[in-house]
Amino acid sequence: MALPSAKSARPALSLTGPLRTLWWLLQSPRWAAVVTGVVALVALLGVLLPQLPFWARGDPAAEAAWLAQQRERFGPAAEWLWRLGLLDLFHAPWFAVALGLLVTSTVAYVVGRLPGIWAGIVRPRLRVPDSYFDTAPHRLRAAAAADVDALERALRRSLYRVVRFPEGAVTYLFADRFPWAAFGTLLGHGAVALFVIAAAVGSAGTFDTALLVAEGQSRPVLPTVASPRQMLVKVEDATGRFDPQGTPLDYRTQLVIYRQGEEVKRCQVTVNSPCSYDGYRFYQAAYFGYGAEVQVRDMRSGDVLYRETLALEFQRPAPFVRARDASGNVLFEGTVPVGEPLRLDLGQGPTDVSLAYLMVGGHSYLLGLWQAPDQGPRLLVASGDPSGGVVIGEGGRAAAGGLEWELVRVDQVPAARVTGFPLPPGREGDSALLQMTDVAYGTANASEGGRVPVAGLPGMPTLYLLGVSERPLALRPGQSAQVGDYEYTFVGQREFAGIQVRRDRSDTLVWVATGLLMAGLLMALWLPRRRLWMRIGPTETKLAVQGWPEVGLRREMERLLARAGVRADSRGGEDA
Amino acid sequence: MEQASVTALWAALGLTATAVLAYWAYTFGGWLALRRLATPGQGEVTVATWERSPEPLGRLGTWATWGALLAMVVSLAARWQASGRPPWANMWEFTTAFTGAIMLFYVLFERWYGQRSLGAVVQPLVLALLAVNVAFFPSELRPLVPALQSKGILAAHVGVMILAYAALSLSFGAAVLYLLQGGGRRRFSRLPPPDLLDEMAFRSVAIGFPLLALGIALGAYWGNTAWGRYWGWDPKETSALVTWLIYGVYLHLRGLRGWRGHRSAVLLVAAYGAVLFTYFAVNLVVAGLHSYAGV
């Protein structure tokens, strides 16, 4: 027989034939399981198969390179995986179709159920035909009359509302509890749809840019330079802290945001706490500690020709050497930056050697560093003619020019070749090689160029300018040196902050959906809604019940009957 | 403190092993139980003397379980004290917290339903997780990389995920017992009746499913503050979503004719596979593959 459920209370829809069937299909839990299962399965494939990384999307060269890697791994299968969209699953059109189907069905479910649930709350079906007590999926029978007053008390104590219909010797009773909890399922399902919609809306029209800004400098945010909404981001201080093993501990940046020349916001961003202004968010995205601020002045006019913060983003090998005199006193100890490699023959065939001159005790020495095949680094030390020099390996010692030399190790020092760097008039070339030694990477006072509390570092950083003069210029922070008519100044070590700027999207939609989802789930799963009908005759009590969640219904009803003084038959009907 | 936390975990391991033995003896009795498993269930149960529950064994199991829970709490508290942040930031801590949370839900369920036999499945699971933890995951404290330092939200996200997975572990236990009972029959009088097992499984999903939803949402929130995006389809977050969807499938199917009982129990066992996959495999296998792929 027809169940007196929400379904039968649904007003007939004016859909006919196949459309009507489709409408029902879309709302059925079986269909829900199929759609949800398919989305889950597809997403699982996306976990198991490598997916085109975000940085390669929209960049044909990067995409091709990534695809070539996949060909190496999967062989010819890679081609098929790619064509089917399986290597970029979450952006494949058919994945969007699957999600669309999920949203359509959940919306159909919410819309389709709403009238029935509403009717069940405002006009519940109070009476059912007697035959329902013998056919209901969840029913109980007891071979005695229940105490109706006790029953009603028990029901009310369990938060039911109760309606009685006495008819002579028989009493009919209707009781329901939390009928409105059925809205929970609508809220929950609506929220699922809302999530997908919010994501689709949010991914359209996002603004996203990344800026690398040195301390003390600023950059415009928007691509249209003259836009009235243009903002300037200035990095006042960028900090990275590391433990002695080099594990990063913390990155933070002190920012100032300007609009139309006015300071509009001043804030600090850390990795997990961005700063917001006018719908834009500023994230700490990267940190780079090897920057050097350099100034060049023309002494004839006094004009500053050049003042830049340069990122020393490459690494070059540099020998760390120690030189002792005959009585064992250390006359020199430190890292010696070397120049670009030159092809030289030092008696063992042509080798790429990087040279440096070093003054120790008033004498000039020539150092040459190269990598001997399969033997590691080699250092040539000579006073005067290179062919009379000695060659030492890492950790080795040898005497040259009256001193004992030791190659302690080979360091990697930050370096950059800077084109367009002003060279003194008369000097050829248009670039200089910058290297920095004794440099602390990421400490609170690295930027001040002060003494840094890092083990193994003797003192302040030194900036080497190669190519500006015959010998490299070595400058401490704040120091200047004049070459010809130009004065070169190492203003100080500077750090760079990578700042990502994004427009805040419709966050609200996501949070509304989360709230609805939680409320809906808790209501649907934890407020046991029940609807029960009873027929209490002189010698018999019958009960039919509907409820969700459909668990433990029978034991719950048995307990109820027991409180009204009757014991349910052991085979009163099917159970959940 | 760091050492105290490791010592306490070893104590928890010992106590859990005790609980496993006690619950097994309590639930399965011995060889006869194994024989019975091998014969197809007949629908009716004959309650032989050996099938009466040996109460002292059951009590031993319960005490050992409480002891193990206490040891886990001590371990986590010591860890928290030593590191100054919530103790679930690396695999070792995460697994310790996970086993602790399973224990917590387990003792609640044992009290709630007055059923000890669930321990016969859940305790071995906890023991296995603890064994994996001490065998494979390094316990020393290392500073966290900046992306993993977060006041509040990240810790809340991970904590909620742990609770969700722990609650879902109980549904696995109940489903396994359901299948042992012979799919709707009652092979063992000592095990709970099938409808009660079905209810226990459902209740633990009813706890775990919303928690998982909350955990994923908190993860998305954190992703937005840390990386400026809510959702990036990265393997870990996608895998958690897949797990959630599979439990969603269970919630739709469990009420349907043909899916009640046996099939739902099978589905729950499979769904727990997704939990463990998300928990271990994504970190240890898939992430490795992806980094190999040059990400």
Ligand code: HEM
């Ligand atoms: C694809 C479209 C969907 C339809 C047509 C649908 C339909 C339904 C139906 C008919 C029920 C009641 C089941 C019962 O009486 O036992 C239900 C329950 C449920 N569904 Fe869905 N569903 C859909 C999608 C989803 C999705 C994607 C989720 C999230 C994973 C979800 C989560 C739930 C939950 C948690 C329940 C149990 C609690 C409640 O009644 O709200 N559903 N769904």
